[in-house]
Amino acid sequence: MGKEKVAIIGSGNWGSAIAKLAGNNVKKHSDIFDDSKVPIWVFEEDFEGKKLTEIINTEHENKKYLPDVKLSENVVAVPDLVEAVKGATALVFVMPHQFLDKCLDQLEGKVEKNAKAITLIKGVGVEGPDIHVFADVIQERLGVSCSALSGANIANEVAIDRFSETTVGYRTEEEGQLWQKLFQTPNFKVQLIDDVAGVSLCGALKNIVAVAAGFIDGLEYGNNSKAAIMRIGLLEMKYFCQEFFKDVKEESFLQESAGVADVITSCLGGRNRKCAEAFVKQKKPFDELEKDMLNGQKLQGIHTAKDVHIFLKARDRLGAYPLFDKVYQISWEGLPVEKLTEGL
Numbered sequence: 001m002g003k004e005k006v007a008i009i010g011s012g013n014w015g016s017a018i019a020k021l022a023g024n025n026v027k028k029h030s031d032i033f034d035d036s037k038v039p040i041w042v043f044e045e046d047f048e049g050k051k052l053t054e055i056i057n058t059e060h061e062n063k064k065y066l067p068d069v070k071l072s073e074n075v076v077a078v079p080d081l082v083e084a085v086k087g088a089t090a091l092v093f094v095m096p097h098q099f100l101d102k103c104l105d106q107l108e109g110k111v112e113k114n115a116k117a118i119t120l121i122k123g124v125g126v127e128g129p130d131i132h133v134f135a136d137v138i139q140e141r142l143g144v145s146c147s148a149l150s151g152a153n154i155a156n157e158v159a160i161d162r163f164s165e166t167t168v169g170y171r172t173e174e175e176g177q178l179w180q181k182l183f184q185t186p187n188f189k190v191q192l193i194d195d196v197a198g199v200s201l202c203g204a205l206k207n208i209v210a211v212a213a214g215f216i217d218g219l220e221y222g223n224n225s226k227a228a229i230m231r232i233g234l235l236e237m238k239y240f241c242q243e244f245f246k247d248v249k250e251e252s253f254l255q256e257s258a259g260v261a262d263v264i265t266s267c268l269g270g271r272n273r274k275c276a277e278a279f280v281k282q283k284k285p286f287d288e289l290e291k292d293m294l295n296g297q298k299l300q301g302i303h304t305a306k307d308v309h310i311f312l313k314a315r316d317r318l319g320a321y322p323l324f325d326k327v328y329q330i331s332w333e334g335l336p337v338e339k340l341t342e343g344l
């Protein structure tokens with residue numbers, strides 16, 4: 001069997017951080033991976049008068065989305081999506097969830113038959129009463145086995161090698177071990193679990209909880225209130241998974257980084273939290289705050305709150321998830337933020 005050829009699909013804040021790890025690790029495990037080139041698909045744009053791909057390929061740094069972090073020289077920016085995945089057998093999906101569908105439209109029928117994939121995207125796909133995790137969507141649409149990685153992983157901290165953990169929910173143990181080799185470093189510990197849905201859903205739903213935590217910060221209610229939001233949020237995450245995805249594993253919530261640890265880091269330090277605090281304090285809509293505060297990076301939590309609202313409404317189960325619903329009502333329907341804790 002030939003060596004695995006990696007391609008990274010997405011080059012934002014997390015995509016660039018993970019490209020740094022992967023670019024180094026293919027060299028460390030050159031018996032398994034082709035270490036000559038790790039293509040990273042870049043949605044082309046100009047930055048400071050140059051093409052972003054040109055900056056990445058000459059300065060080995062994504063100056064817009066992950067400044068001051070050097071990427072290994074084998075990480076090569078490619079503006080054409082189909083070109084980026086040509087010949088790749090290990091596909092890493094890591095773009096804001098709102099762009100996945102369009103990418104899959106372009107990739108259908110274009111990936112290697114023996115490829116496998118992993119998604120690092122946090123979100124869910126909803127159509128009325130139907131809900132899907134993205135690992136299943138990618139698997140279905142591209143015909144490749146797709147695992148999921150999620151955890152307490154603020155990209156800027158991982159990128160500068162601060163100790164962190166993450167969880168891979170694998171399809172097969174062998175694939176889990178491959179992804180572990182691609183991402184693990186002495187300071188980025190990759191745990192494996194046979195729970196693609198649990199890992200994926202924790203990553204998506206914690207973003208709703210992080211928005212609620214940001215509202216609490218905006219209201220200046222203090223740490224007891226924030227801890228209560230984290231506890232209630234984690235419980236709603238667990239009930240949701242168990243109600244709608246029967247095979248999720250209990251361990252994913254408390255024993256894995258994808259569960260409780262990601263709730264904590266996101267409620268303390270994430271972008272969803274930060275913008276939700278500003279939503280309360282600056283009284284501006286989220287799309288404006290995203291533009292003002294994130295320099296092109298994207299919020300996931302408010303969109304996931306809307307997706308989950310659509311799904312729960314279609315299933316007539318809104319009443320069972322009051323925190324998720326309050327976040328939706330406040331973010332999208334003008335409910336006063338002071339109502340957040342009422343009835344919880």
Ligand SMILES: NC(=O)c1ccc[n+]([C@@H]2O[C@H](COP(=O)([O-])OP(=O)(O)OC[C@H]3O[C@@H](n4cnc5c(N)ncnc54)[C@H](O)[C@@H]3O)[C@@H](O)[C@H]2O)c1
Pocket residue numbers: 010011012013014015016042043044065094095096097099120121122123153154155156296297298299300
């Ligand atoms: N940043 C983090 O700390 C972090 C950590 C773990 C997981 N995640 C998850 O990883 C996923 C990707 O996040 P990120 O931080 O890499 O992205 P990001 O928030 O930095 O978003 C910017 C990216 O979106 C791309 N983009 C903008 N418009 C686009 C378009 N029309 N079509 C396609 N791409 C477009 C940009 O080119 C850029 O690559 C998200 O689901 C996020 O929740 C992020």
Ligand SMILES: O=P(O)(O)OC[C@H](O)CO
Pocket residue numbers: 122151152153154155207210262265266269270271272273300
């Ligand atoms: O910055 P956020 O809120 O998108 O969260 C980033 C990561 O998901 C934290 O694990």
